[in-house]
Amino acid sequence: MEINKPITSIILIVIIAILIFLFVLPKYQESRALQITLVEKQAEYNGKSVYYAKISDLLLGIENRKDELEKINSSLPPDLFISPLIYFFEKKGSENGLIVKSIVFSELSPISLEKNSSLNTKKGVRNITFTIDILGNYQGLKNFLYSLERSSRLFQVNTISFASTESLGSKKSSQLPAYNFKLEVTTHSY
Numbered sequence: 109m110e111i112n113k114p115i116t117s118i119i120l121i122v123i124i125a126i127l128i129f130l131f132v133l134p135k136y137q138e139s140r141a142l143q144i145t146l147v148e149k150q151a152e153y154n155g156k157s158v159y160y161a162k163i164s165d166l167l168l169g170i171e172n173r174k175d176e177l178e179k180i181n182s183s184l185p186p187d188l189f190i191s192p193l194i195y196f197f198e199k200k201g202s203e204n205g206l207i208v209k210s211i212v213f214s215e216l217s218p219i220s221l222e223k224n225s226s227l228n229t230k231k232g233v234r235n236i237t238f239t240i241d242i243l244g245n246y247q248g249l250k251n252f253l254y255s256l257e258r259s260s261r262l263f264q265v266n267t268i269s270f271a272s273t274e275s276l277g278s279k280k281s282s283q284l285p286a287y288n289f290k291l292e293v294t295t296h297s298y
Contacts (some may be wrong), residue, residue, distance in 0.1 A: 114287075129230070130134075135183070153214065167237075175264045179260045182260045182261060183260050183261055184233075184262060184264045184296055184297065184298065185261075185297055185298070186297070186298045187297070188215070188234065188297045189298070190236075192215060193213075193236075193261075193295065194211050194213075194239070194263070196259070197211055197238070197240055197293075198211075198256040199254060200252055200256070200259075201240075201242055202253070203249075203251075204244070204248045204249075204251040204252045204255065205244055205245065205247075205248040206242045206243065206248045206249065206252055207242065207243040207246035208239075208240065208241070208242055208287075209242065209243055210241045211238055211239070211240050211241075211251060212239045213236060213237065213238045213239075214237050214239065215234055215236050215237075216237075226287070227249070228249065232298050233296055233297070233298060234283060234296065234297050234298070235295075235296055236294065236295050237266070237292050237293070237294045237296060237298070238261075238290075238293045238294075238295070239290065239291070239292050240290070240291045240292075240293060241288065241289070241290055242288075242289040242290075242291065243273065243286060243287075243288055244287070245284035245285065245286055245287065246284070246287065247284065248278060249268075249270075249287075249289055253265060256293065261295060261297055263293050263294070263295050264293065264294045264295070264296060265291060265292070265293050266292040266293070266294055267290075267292040268289065268290070268291055268292075268293070269289070269290045270288060270289045270290070271285055272285060272286075272288075273286050273287060273288055273289045
């Protein structure tokens, strides 16, 4: 029996082609699909790692600027508490040689704030106006106003009026003249 070489070669090529087509090609396609999925997952991972690295940097920046952010929160606090403001006015008045006689406050509604104020146009921001009666000299008032300006809370002095408290017969030359000052101060809150 003699083997026909050309027919055997063709049969072997057909068998190899069928084996490649049935076994190798599907595994190759599966391997390519897995490689594409791997590349996509790596790109997604890299994107997320960059995103989380940026968030981590932002959190670190926030932690580093914590003092400044607290100052911002104290300049426009979310809650309205009157007692710390009254204490602040009395403390700064006494530090500057002034006697705080009375403090009266009123709150403007957000609607009137919208119409009257060019500073804040947000509906949630409220103005709180204080009328402060103070007794003292001009230098004390000047230092008191400077203390208001340096504070982290936003204060706006709307009006200042004053009247002399000295009578003509009791004027002393060694002391600075004392005045009754009336200040209208506005601050803001959410």
